[in-house]
Amino acid sequence: MSKLHVTTTVNGDEVEYLCDPRETLLDCLRDKLNLTGAKEGCGTGDCGACSVTVDGRLVCSCLMLGVEAEGKQIETVEGIADGYVLHPLQKKFIEYAALQCGVCTPGILVAAKSLLEKNPDPTEEEARYWLAGNLCRCTGYDKIIRAVMDTAAELREAS
Numbered sequence: 001m002s003k004l005h006v007t008t009t010v011n012g013d014e015v016e017y018l019c020d021p022r023e024t025l026l027d028c029l030r031d032k033l034n035l036t037g038a039k040e041g042c043g044t045g046d047c048g049a050c051s052v053t054v055d056g057r058l059v060c061s062c063l064m065l066g067v068e069a070e071g072k073q074i075e076t077v078e079g080i081a082d083g084y085v086l087h088p089l090q091k092k093f094i095e096y097a098a099l100q101c102g103v104c105t106p107g108i109l110v111a112a113k114s115l116l117e118k119n120p121d122p123t124e125e126e127a128r129y130w131l132a133g134n135l136c137r138c139t140g141y142d143k144i145i146r147a148v149m150d151t152a153a154e155l156r157e158a159s
């Protein structure tokens, strides 16, 4: 099958790749752009480990084709930190020990950042609901939610 040429923007940088029309965005990010932060936990849209944003919308990159990224603005976990300076969410995840194996963590960080951009003052229920599509088999979720809620409070104080 002939490859298709895709030009898109990932974390602010214009990039291009050739892909099979059936390849997922997740595989294109990982295998063609070496952005291996997004993980394949299930490949069926159930775990959230592959979460990225596309034109500001949170999506499972395992459910999107690489060719559909043409002309889009993609944000991945690799774009969350500012160079070597961690995003407040990343600092809080460390502070609260909100990760263990880390497979879910990139997707949860992307999803949590998306939540706080849309809703800087979420209730705990809203945060839990927003992150319900991000499964974690290790942490029991409470540390994750505490880290997200504390980040939200810190960002509100700073604004």
Ligand code: FES
Residues within 6 Å of the ligand: 039, 040, 041, 042, 043, 044, 045, 046, 047, 048, 049, 050, 051, 060, 061, 062, 063
């Ligand atoms: S790998 Fe995409 S939702 Fe699980």
Ligand code: FES
Residues within 6 Å of the ligand: 098, 099, 100, 101, 102, 103, 104, 105, 135, 136, 137, 138, 139
């Ligand atoms: S830290 Fe292991 S799946 Fe979440």
